[in-house]
Amino acid sequence: MTTLNEMTQIPPENLDPQLLRAWSWHRQGLDGSLASKGAAEILDRVGWARSIGGANIYLTLFSRTGMPRADVDAAAASREIHELPTARGCTYVLPAADYAWGLQLGHASAEASVKVLERLGVKRAEIEALAQDILQVLRDARGTAEEALDPQGLKKVLGDRVRNMGEEGKKKGASTTLPAALGLLQADGRIRRVPVNGRLDQQRYSYVAWELDGSGEDDEAVRARMLERFLGWTGGATLGQVRWFTAFTVAQSKKALAAAGAVQVPTAAGEVLWMLPHDVNELAGFEAPAGEDIQLLSGSDSLVLLRRNSADLFDEAGAKAVEGMSGSALAADLSDHPILDRGRIIGLWQYDPENARVAWWTFEPASAAVLARIALTGEWITGDLGDFRSFSLDSPKSRAKNIARLDALRAG
Known part of the structure; x- marks a missing residue:
């Protein structure tokens, strides 16, 4: 690990927008430097790919490796990569090594859905009981043609154990108790959702039972891990950019940056980037490519x-x-x-x-x-x-x- 004493000092005027754009391009593997890597390693190196029912994941991998869709779908089917709710409660496609701690980051969002139902008069015990019933249904379905059940299929099996929340629930974005229970199970790694046709550029899902081990780390350690990874993916970011991606508080962000060993690097534009020391050394010797890319x-x-x-x-x-x-x-x-x-x-x-x-x-x-x-x-x-x-x-x-x-x- 590079220490502060071994870190090269870069004059701020050297870090102009043109160089920083090219630096980000390089760190993202868009210069062909990651062309031989597989789907999981690409996401490990450049960051989780946002999944909102669009084709971003496919172009993310095609632009860096030329990877065809069939290879991406195969990586998802074999669980080398998977779509999970994580930072800010948003869904991203993650590599397998990040599943447990990535889910831990998104747990607060699952809890928020439960709180909405509690304000509508549903006791937490009812939601947790429904979650256990869902899990049992999916475990019983293992190895059968109905192993993956979509929400409609689950409702059919669970019957009145899924409570309809009426018009007031619709106004609050909670038509029934099913999504909140599914969210708790997914956040805990006890179920996972799979695209019904194997493709990641749509939003029709079924659910299957899962037994994902937890990260074994407390939230503070996970936040530090997140910032170390985030700064590695980006090659440097402002505090505001860190907070946008993570939704950490200022205090949480600063503590996690310190734990990750991040340092502040002024730029020609007057911004201050948080960077990992070894990235500062690499940036000090980096030159923007001369030819088009x-x-x-x-x-x-x-x-x-x-x-x-x-x-x-x-x-x-x-x-x-x-x-x-x-x-x-x-x-x-x-x-x-x-x-x-x-x-x-x-x-x-x-x-x-x-x-x-x-x-x-x-x-x-x-x-x-x-x-x-x-x-x-x-x-x-x-x-x-x-x-x-x-x-x-x-x-x-x-x-x-x-x-x-x-x-x-x-x-x-």
Whole structure:
């Protein structure tokens, strides 16, 4: 482990936006440095992939390795990777080594659902009893054709043990007691949910019994582990970015940063990044690549989502090009997917399934490398995925305006 005395001091003026963008690009393996790795190792190295019923997980792995969908689905089927609720209660696709402590991070969200029901007059004992009944049903179903049961199937078996919460419950987002009980079981690693058709870009799930051992660590140790991993994935982050991803309090964040051995590194823009000492040494000797390196990424790729800092990835010309756009491409969450060169956003894209093509616009005339990457990505989406949804409710109809806008901007 690098000590503070062995850490290279970097003059802040050296850490300009161009270098930091390229540094993040490298740390995310988008420069081809992780091309030979498998799905679990990629997620271990670059961070958990956000899963909201969209195709981000597939493009995350394709952009770094060229991995086809079938290989990703096989990794999920063999439980090398799995979709679980974790940081902030949000679902991500994790590598197997992170399942236990990742679930521990998301436990508070499961408890929040229970509290909603308690405010509606449901005693915790009733929810826990329902959870035990669900678990018994799923254990009894093991090895049968009905091993995986969806919520409707569970309701059919459980009958009136699932309580309908009426109109008041609907207003609170708790129509029945079933989701809260399922959430407790999933947060404890006693059940897991599986996509009904094996694909990770949809949101129809069934549940199976599971026996995942706990992490064996207390919450404080898990928070320190989270920040060590997060800083490794990003190559450095501000305190605000740390807190956005983790939902830790300021006190929890600072304590976990100290436990992880993180140090503060000022940048040319006046920000202070928290970094791991050995990453500071690597960054001190890092040089941005001279040649183009083009990728089309999802708007929820870990490059932009982990720190929610897409605005930092535009240079001055790019920021001016998208200024005033509907949906604001400069907002924390991108309105379209980005086209990037060494970490700098140079254009935007959407997939048009009706015409089996990528609709795109670049701020400057597209180079041969950009055109080649657009063609390759479009061929992969058409042949391997069929469509590219951002999230579960995304559809060709819902993105039609964005596609038309990109076409108009490109026609110019």
